[in-house]
Amino acid sequence: MKDIIISYREEHSFRERALLWLLDNVVTVHAMVYRRRPVWGLLREDMLRYPTGTLGHELGRFLTQESLQPVDRIERHDAFHILLDFSTSLDDEAAMQFFLVANGKISPFTLATAAFTMLVMPDKWGLFIQAFRRGRRARSIANWDFLSLLDEPFADVKAAIFQQPVSNERLLSKIRPHAKDRALPVQL
Template sequence: MKSIIISYRQEYSFRERALLWLLDNVVSVHARVYTRRPVWGLLREDMLQYPTGTLGHELGLFLTRESLQPVDRIERHDAFHILLDFSTSLEDEAAMQFFLVANGKISPFTLATAAFTMLVMPDKWGLFIQAFRRGRKALSIANWNFLHLLDEPFADVKAVIFHQPVRNERLLRKIPQYAKTASAVECLS
């Protein structure tokens, strides 16, 4: 498993450094717990080979900007960042967990992270509530296979999540909520 690299800059507060340390330790445990989850086997350089404008290419750009490589079995976490408009700041990482909980991604790690950050970041509760409300309104992405969406237009994938009209039947057939619909395009028109 590739390890996550977290930089502990001096300007971080004690709280931020403690959260980064916890994140660093939880990521490897998370990957070991989800051993059945398939590894994408892609580096950011591989993702940049997808056509411009696709989810895969946008993910490659994000990873390049952040100087990151995908972490095995946790690759979709990076897709959450770009599709849901959350940066990699600690506040946004925490807020994203609230979005995901409200959106139906109920896992021990998501729940624990949300609960822990709620306790140690009471000054960010407004941000967390806002993210929770956004997650509730969005189409549930908890069971999506993002690996199969890498070749789809980024804007269309994001539009589906936020209930915007999409006329991409190939994409909609890959989305669990629309896959069984006889004419998926009609569902969002």
């Protein structure tokens, strides 16, 4: 497994440094628990070779901008950031967990992270509620195969998530099998 690099800058508060330390350790445990999940086997440089405007290329740009490499078995987490409009700030990382829980990604790690950050970041509850509501309104992405979507237009994938019209039949055929993931109305 590739090393995870989390910067513990001094300008972070004690609470932020503690959460970053916890995140660093949880990511390692998460990768071990999901060791049977397929590894994408791609570096950010590989993703940048996807055509401009595709999810793969945008993901490569994001990883380059953040000076990150994909972490084995957790690669789709980075796709969540760019598709759902969450930065890598601690507040956004926490808010993204609330989006994902509301969106149907019910895993021990997502639930635990949401619960823990709710307890230690009560000043961010408004942000968390807003993210939760956005997650409820979006199409469930909990079981999407993001590796198969790397060659799809980024704008189309994002539009599909947020229930906007998409005429890309190839993309729609990739996400249709997951349309029944949640009881919310799904319009393809």
